[in-house]
Amino acid sequence: MSRRTFARPLLAALAAAWTAACDDAGSWSVETDTGAAAVVTQGSGAALPPFLGAMRGAPYQTAFTGTRRVVLHREGATFDYIEDVGADGTGRFAVEVPLVSALPPEFDPALAAPLLAQRGRFGYRVRDPQVTDLAQLALNWDVHVVARDARVAGHTCWRLELRRRAPLSAHDVVYELAVDPRTGLVLAWREADLAGQVRSEVEYLTLQYGGDTSGMDLRERDVTAVDLDPTQDLAPQVGAPVHLPTLTPPGFALEEVELLSVPPAVTGGALDEWVKAVFTDGLERVHFLHRVDRTVALPQAQPGALDLVTFGSWTFGLGTVNGVRVMVAGKVPSLYLEELVQTAVF
Amino acid sequence: MASDPALRDALVAALRHAAAQRGDATAAAAEVAADALLGLPRRAAPAALEGAVVAALHAGQRGARAVAAVADLAAPGARPAAPAPLAERLAEALPSAAPRVAPAELDARVAAALTDPEAGLAARLSGSLTPQPAPAALAARLAAPRGLDGAPRGRGRFQSVQPWGGRLAHGLALVAAAVLAVVLLPGTFGGAPGLGGPTPAGPKGDPSAVAPQPRVPLTFMVRRHQGLAAAPITGAERGLIEGVLGELLGGGS
Numbered sequence: 001m002s003r004r005t006f007a008r009p010l011l012a013a014l015a016a017a018w019t020a021a022c023d024d025a026g027s028w029s030v031e032t033d034t035g036a037a038a039v040v041t042q043g044s045g046a047a048l049p050p051f052l053g054a055m056r057g058a059p060y061q062t063a064f065t066g067t068r069r070v071v072l073h074r075e076g077a078t079f080d081y082i083e084d085v086g087a088d089g090t091g092r093f094a095v096e097v098p099l100v101s102a103l104p105p106e107f108d109p110a111l112a113a114p115l116l117a118q119r120g121r122f123g124y125r126v127r128d129p130q131v132t133d134l135a136q137l138a139l140n141w142d143v144h145v146v147a148r149d150a151r152v153a154g155h156t157c158w159r160l161e162l163r164r165r166a167p168l169s170a171h172d173v174v175y176e177l178a179v180d181p182r183t184g185l186v187l188a189w190r191e192a193d194l195a196g197q198v199r200s201e202v203e204y205l206t207l208q209y210g211g212d213t214s215g216m217d218l219r220e221r222d223v224t225a226v227d228l229d230p231t232q233d234l235a236p237q238v239g240a241p242v243h244l245p246t247l248t249p250p251g252f253a254l255e256e257v258e259l260l261s262v263p264p265a266v267t268g269g270a271l272d273e274w275v276k277a278v279f280t281d282g283l284e285r286v287h288f289l290h291r292v293d294r295t296v297a298l299p300q301a302q303p304g305a306l307d308l309v310t311f312g313s314w315t316f317g318l319g320t321v322n323g324v325r326v327m328v329a330g331k332v333p334s335l336y337l338e339e340l341v342q343t344a345v346f
Numbered sequence: 347m348a349s350d351p352a353l354r355d356a357l358v359a360a361l362r363h364a365a366a367q368r369g370d371a372t373a374a375a376a377e378v379a380a381d382a383l384l385g386l387p388r389r390a391a392p393a394a395l396e397g398a399v400v401a402a403l404h405a406g407q408r409g410a411r412a413v414a415a416v417a418d419l420a421a422p423g424a425r426p427a428a429p430a431p432l433a434e435r436l437a438e439a440l441p442s443a444a445p446r447v448a449p450a451e452l453d454a455r456v457a458a459a460l461t462d463p464e465a466g467l468a469a470r471l472s473g474s475l476t477p478q479p480a481p482a483a484l485a486a487r488l489a490a491p492r493g494l495d496g497a498p499r500g501r502g503r504f505q506s507v508q509p510w511g512g513r514l515a516h517g518l519a520l521v522a523a524a525v526l527a528v529v530l531l532p533g534t535f536g537g538a539p540g541l542g543g544p545t546p547a548g549p550k551g552d553p554s555a556v557a558p559q560p561r562v563p564l565t566f567m568v569r570r571h572q573g574l575a576a577a578p579i580t581g582a583e584r585g586l587i588e589g590v591l592g593e594l595l596g597g598g599s
Contacts, residue, residue: 307579327583
């Protein structure tokens, strides 16, 4: 019996117990040794917890294996599943989905596990909260230390609450994190709106540092990406015109620019290349992408249109504007995404 | 310092000519003065002058230099103003040459062309298109006014005793419909979010949060969709979006 097969009954039991705990308490299952949480506020004027700086690289630079439960509330439906996660500390990681408890009705349960595992790798990189820039985090977010002795999967964590200092809208997001101060690894996190309605919850049920990853499919990124140097002219680096927004959401600044290559096997046609610019406020990210067009064409007379869709906390847009195929996504009011597009292609 | 004899001769001649004009000098004085002038230590020409001479004599980059020179003229304060008497005399002799201020629209067009030449080119290209005549059937329909229900005027609900009453009622109704559309669908053309279309799950949240205000006008259309299925999207783009969001999207996966 493989480790995966053997683990499934155990995982199911863990998930059931976790569900019961949540149902009973009606709240996060992270508990503190001291009982009533002594709230210590550490805003902008105070020193930030020292491990925050290590959080960005922790998922890749820490060798561990663990099992976590993922619950996502999206547009009236719920994803509820178990992930096996492993990393070897050199940048390679694996996300597998051995158990799916709940899915929106449009998903085929037989296909859900591989799809969730594939997307889970992206989620591991971009969905899970991480500090992208410590200085910007201090500028834009208030970090409240709720407890220093929260226990998650047998590890003592700092429990933090992060709120944007100046909310961008009434739909702003609040994060609660349980972070292992020794590694900077986030062992549990919850995302809610300002009214307290939970949108995402992830918590490790088991976690072992330096665990055995020999049976896992460890890989780095799935998409071929080339880092571009935004301090230099980008067009020669890409070999085609590059459009970058000049007006970003309040508090956001350019973090990185990449050239993504989507292989023909995925597109069903030719190689699809996109320039991707990522902006961050220290914790959240906003993405702007445009398709690389190496053809010489007359300027488009039509201004074009952007189709916007809201999904959970995310709003993403896709369209052809001023002749450029663009994509934009972020957990910010859609107006800011529209302004990204406007200032990038006009 | 050794001097060029030809230069000395030219200088002596110039001084003699100047003395003759004044009538108070001799030829010997001109030669003495020339020797004195030629004996002065030579000063090096400014580097900018040497550069200008080389640039003027060098054939290469002439076009680029001409463009740069014209661009310099366009800089504020670069063009010296003509003396006032000259301007007055010119205005008297040639009224059409009197200084005029360019229309503000011209300044705006030049600024737009410089900041976004592609948009200017697109506007010119689209502006040069030949307008196509309306189909004859449309002209016929316009010639026979009808009510909002499509019936010929006189049988519809918006019957009017005025000859143009049907068109007026039709126009007013269209205006009213447009106003309603703007009021009820504020996000359709880049309006403020949160006032129309889908809203994120959950209650409104902190009422003290300020709704974002537009910082730049949008020049493209924004369409909001309730779900992914209604948005035009390819499979590859769906995969890319899911990769960017780290989410598995619904609506047909």
